[in-house]
Amino acid sequence: MSFKIAIIGAGSVGFTKKLFTDILCVPEFKDIEFALTDVSEHNLSMIKAILDRIVEANKLPTRVTATTNRREALEGARYIISCVRVGGLEAYADDIRIPLKYGIDQCVGDTICAGGILYGQRNIPVILDFCRDIREVADTNAKFLNYANPMAMNTWAAIEYGKVDTVGLCHGVQHGAEQIAEVLGAKSPKELDYVCSGINHQTWFIELRLNGRPIGKDELVAAFEAHPVYSKQEKLRIDVLKRFGVYSTESNGHLSEYLPWYRKRPDEITRWIDMSDWIHGETGGYLRYSTETRNWFETEYPQFLEAASKPIDPARRSNEHASHIIEALETNRVYRGHFNVKNNGVITNLPQDAIIESPGFVDRFGINMAAGITLPEACAATCMASINVQRMSVHAAIAGDIDLLKLAVLHDPLVGAVSTPEEVWQMVDEMVVAEAAWLPQYAHAVPAAKERLSKSKVKTREWAGAARRNVRSIEELRAEKAALKQAG
Numbered sequence: 419m420s421f422k423i424a425i426i427g428a429g430s431v432g433f434t435k436k437l438f439t440d441i442l443c444v445p446e447f448k449d450i451e452f453a454l455t456d457v458s459e460h461n462l463s464m465i466k467a468i469l470d471r472i473v474e475a476n477k478l479p480t481r482v483t484a485t486t487n488r489r490e491a492l493e494g495a496r497y498i499i500s501c502v503r504v505g506g507l508e509a510y511a512d513d514i515r516i517p518l519k520y521g522i523d524q525c526v527g528d529t530i531c532a533g534g535i536l537y538g539q540r541n542i543p544v545i546l547d548f549c550r551d552i553r554e555v556a557d558t559n560a561k562f563l564n565y566a567n568p569m570a571m572n573t574w575a576a577i578e579y580g581k582v583d584t585v586g587l588c589h590g591v592q593h594g595a596e597q598i599a600e601v602l603g604a605k606s607p608k609e610l611d612y613v614c615s616g617i618n619h620q621t622w623f624i625e626l627r628l629n630g631r632p633i634g635k636d637e638l639v640a641a642f643e644a645h646p647v648y649s650k651q652e653k654l655r656i657d658v659l660k661r662f663g664v665y666s667t668e669s670n671g672h673l674s675e676y677l678p679w680y681r682k683r684p685d686e687i688t689r690w691i692d693m694s695d696w697i698h699g700e701t702g703g704y705l706r707y708s709t710e711t712r713n714w715f716e717t718e719y720p721q722f723l724e725a726a727s728k729p730i731d732p733a734r735r736s737n738e739h740a741s742h743i744i745e746a747l748e749t750n751r752v753y754r755g756h757f758n759v760k761n762n763g764v765i766t767n768l769p770q771d772a773i774i775e776s777p778g779f780v781d782r783f784g785i786n787m788a789a790g791i792t793l794p795e796a797c798a799a800t801c802m803a804s805i806n807v808q809r810m811s812v813h814a815a816i817a818g819d820i821d822l823l824k825l826a827v828l829h830d831p832l833v834g835a836v837s838t839p840e841e842v843w844q845m846v847d848e849m850v851v852a853e854a855a856w857l858p859q860y861a862h863a864v865p866a867a868k869e870r871l872s873k874s875k876v877k878t879r880e881w882a883g884a885a886r887r888n889v890r891s892i893e894e895l896r897a898e899k900a901a902l903k904q905a906g
Contacts, residue, residue: 419446419748424495424556426488426548427502427566428454429461431468431715435726437499438469440741442480443732446749454484455491462486464719471726489551496557497744500548500572501565504540505856507709512852513537514702519878520845521836523681523885525671525696526704528567529619530804531832534675535811536849538571539823540856542815545572549580561747563587563740564758569618570773570804573758574812578771585785586758586773587739588618594667595623601641601648602628614667615765615776615791618758620676620804621667622797635663651698654680654690662796671699676804678835684884691885701883709889717892746780753780757787764789767798772805803831818859820850820867844876 423441428434434454441447452469456462466484473480485491492498503510513533514524520532527533545564552560562584564572573586591614599607613625626633642656642665643649649656652670658677659665666673670691674680680690691699696707715722735741739755746753754777761774764787768774778787793801810826813819824846827833833842847867850857854864890898 420449420451421496421748422451422453422494422557423497423499423744424453424455424491426455426491426498426500428465428484429456429458430501430503431461431465431722432711433501433565434465435468435472436736436738437501437740439472439730440735440738441744442472442476442478442730443735444741444745444749447744449479451481451483453491453495454482455486455488456484457486459486468723468726471723472730475727476730488548489555492548492551493555494557495552495560497561497563498548498552498556499563499565499740500545502541502544503566504537504544505853507705507712509540509853509856510537510705510708512849514705516845516849516852517833518701518881518883519848520841521879521881522833522845523684523687523701523883524675524832525681525691525699525701526675527702528704529570529672529676530568530807530811530830531675532827532830532845532849534568535807535823535827535830536853538568538808538811539815539860540853541566541568541572542575542812543859545575546580546816549576549582552580552582559583561585563743565740568808569758569775570808571812571815574760574771574773574808575815577760577773578812579816585743586618586775587743588756588758588775589738590619590667590669590672591621591756591775592737593669594621594665597648597652598623598626598633598638598665599628601638601645602633603641604628613777613788613791614756616667616774616793616797617768617772617801617804618775619668619672620797620801621756621775622662622664622793623667624664624791624794624797635659638665651692651694653692654699657690662794664794664797669697671697671703674699675832677800678831681832682835687884693885693887696887699885701886703887706887706889710895713889713892714895743780743785747782747784750782754778755780757785759785759787764791765798766790766792767795768793768801769805771809772801773808803829807831815859818862820846820860820863823850823860840876844871844874844878847871847874 462484469482517532569586576584599610611627696703742753757778814823828842
């Protein structure tokens with residue numbers, strides 16, 4: 419087979435390498451072309467060198483091109499994969515820093531909450547640019563595979579306003595299933611069969627079977643509480659399991675941001691999180707991790723390049739959906755996964771226009787969703803709160819409507835639990851001004867926002883958060899890695 423895959427945001431070096439090697443694990447795909455594009459020539463040059471080394475080491479006919487000209491990369495592409503972060507770590511730092519001044523403590527801030535909503539405002543205009551280029555220069559039947567957060571908002575905009583065949587992809591379901599299989603004592607995650615449904619980052623394991631045997635709430639609670647690691651790292655998820663009756667896909671830290679009960683007071687935050695790793699609830703944890711990862715990669719690049727000389731091992735193919743979807747569409751080998759698409763009746767008790775994440779099957783006829791799923795009422799209610807925020811956020815981003823943007827932030831569950839309307843109005847003004855370089859649709863609103871900020875009497879505070887860790891230096895990271903290697 420010979421076709422073209424374009425990767426937008428290919429400067430996300432580690433993730434691009436994973437997608438690349440996954441796809442090349444499919445025997446029929448050796449002769450395809452990968453077109454890499456990014457705004458950073460530096461990152462493009464690094465990832466292209468790595469991928470070229472992989473091609474050379476494995477004696478493949480695969481072609482790899484790299485360009486900062488996005489339309490050139492998209493021309494004739496049958497599949498377009500997006501893993502962009504608009505504004506990079508600079509804008510992301512403001513997504514965490516500014517809400518903290520108003521008492522809003524986020525672990526990740528990339529889905530909803532104040533940071534995730536502003537992230538969506540930066541991404542959506544760019545997503546629509548991608549969609550325009552896809553319509554104009556890509557293959558007639560091109561499929562857009564979006565990995566970029568905020569997943570639901572980006573996918574919503576691409577489908578509703580970009581008019582492109584789009585599916586959103588995330589790995590939260592797979593990771594949650596691996597945890598459940600482990601605590602239940604399964605020898606392999608494949609022993610666990612499940613139905614997981616909801617919205618991205620709020621997906622729920624509503625049916626579980628281990629080797630055909632149904633698993634109920636009480637057995638699952640007992641298994642998690644008995645686990646020596648997860649009982650400490652996933653305290654909040656276990657509490658939600660006890661109250662809702664089903665386990666959430668999302669990590670302890672992520673889940674804490676989407677609910678109005680666990681992060682609204684500093685003493686509550688420290689009660690429910692675990693500091694052994696960023697993903698369990700640390701203030702600004704993913705920002706710290708992302709900063710350290712970038713610094714580490716820049717410094718250790720020669721080692722990454724050397725590692726690219728190893729043969730591709732199909733047994734190490736990851737469970738990221740992209741390669742499996744493309745394989746199913748091209749070869750008709752059926753793939754079952756969990757996909758972010760417009761609801762259209764898939765989940766009976768969520769709105770039709772919402773972007774849901776639910777089971778589906780892929781073959782040469784496309785992605786076919788399993789319809790008629792009904793969520794437990796508490797799960798549906800929690801999803802609905804986020805869907806309403808997502809809808810307003812998308813509409814605000816499309817229209818450049820700062821008043822609607824403020825209403826979207828006001829209705830966010832965690833923001834509403836922490837901040838007053840006056841604080842929210844000032845916070846959004848401050849974030850729009852700080853991130854104006856990536857918010858072209860709000861250019862007309864920036865002068866008035868600056869004027870309001872100059873006259874505002876709403877008090878803020880300089881606060882690092884309830885559970886903040888400093889970014890580790892390269893030397894500290896090396897020392898920790900060496901200590902772990904010695905201990906293991």
